[in-house]
Amino acid sequence: MTAAALPHTASETKAAQPARWNDYIALLKPRVMSLVVFTGATGLVAADRPISPILAAIAILCIAVGAGAAGALNMAFDSDIDALMRRTKNRPVPQGRIARGDAAFFGGTLSLFSVTLMWMAGGDLAAALLAFTIAFYAGVYTVWLKRSTPQNIVIGGLAGALPPVIGWAAAAHAVPLNAWLLCAIIFMWTPPHFWALSLYIKGDYEAAGVPMMPVAKGAKSTRLQILIYSLILAPLGFLPVLTHLGGALYAACAAGGGAAFVILAWRLYRSNAGDHEERPTGLYDSKAEGRPARDLFAFSLLYLTALFAALLIEHGLGALL
Template structure:
């Protein structure tokens, strides 16, 4: 109820009418692009000859499904988003789009994407896509996010599933190698998000979101980042063992993993998240003490992208 009141209040204050770009913004295009990339990697790694149009439709369904869950997230989280600097300009808290419209868009696109995936490809891929949407929009957004500091650990499954959906779309199966890709993204999520939350924890605290630094403190978060980083980097070698990853992937994993661990160690030794409340100018400007956390956050994106790009190139070009 409080959410609806807030949304209506902000909507009434709106001056500019909603443009189609605002509805596109509801679908979190940047997240969609990452989902497309990892799903495409899963689809290509399946090494199955496939009609290119059907492959494109599979990727489109996954992208639209991801966008749908983003719209549902923006509908439900409008009250939280309005309190945080990073998210307060989103269409619903900014008053450009009504919450009910965001919810309608989310539900409609979810149904379209899942049904099209089922009819065009197969129902395993469609079922996994439906599960991912429900997991992100209901389990993570409506339940975990406001309830536990483990929110992004468990919720990370939604972001980790697209390679499995891509693999299932290509073959109708979800073998061990597909789940290894899922495990890599799943274990990557905690160090990635906790590094970010170390220097945005004031925002999360203000919004009442129990992120790890808010609940357990910065020191505990830095320790957990180091532990998860070690498990994550180790998991990146699993595709080498099963033969999914070739020479390029092994090289990227080893070199990038070394850098990742050095950066995680620096975060562990730093005072990230504990810096005095000095003035911060821009949205992504960081307090001096949190520079190490910012470096790990930035490198984590680069490392994951490099891992999947290596796999994609290897399987698409037939490299060793």
């Protein structure tokens, strides 16, 4: 029986338990939200356009709330498969503390609030991009792609890649090539990041019937694809230097980080990570075989953070000095 065929009864059967306020915070996926806020704020600052600090703060808040709303809609729809995976089974909907309908209503309301407020603070283009991002994540990725194709996180990664474009649009009311370059970097970063993770928790995805790449095509094919994406990502990460978006600090992060990324991806490719069943208890918990996958997963977070932090420092300090 596939996960998609499972009835959504987990929440209904346990719905008598009262929801706490922090369950609603958990619906917003705060960890994902923090990365989205960071990249969105970088896009807003890198646009180098004068914007009221109050409007800038509200635009970033809208990106955060919009991302949280998409997370809540995702949890409302995915409660059946979340209940089957160790990483997600303690979420409030599969635990029955929040009913699926309530989570969907919460996500829908926050979507409306965030897009309306973005329209007022950041303009038409930023609001339209935010609405598209929420709809794409909740409607296209969650409802359709996630359960139907191993390319789910490749195509669905667009939703996670758009926040810097939204931030840029909120500040400049336009999205030039450099904004799309930031989007492209996150887009190409997403597959190696998620596939590295899914290599050592593939048992969870298998149990839930989610066709993640290691489950659908095998660990060897996934390791090769991670290497290919990494080989494209490293030079792509350096492109903002050539378009004068990134300065010396960014160039150093992109060159050093890109090289390290490829080395780790090569090590992963040469390893046996994902070949055998592994059921870690935490995101960074892995046995020896899965260690190269865990290392790339952890480093990928550091790499993206370093690139965007460099831009934030260069453009943020540039504006202050």
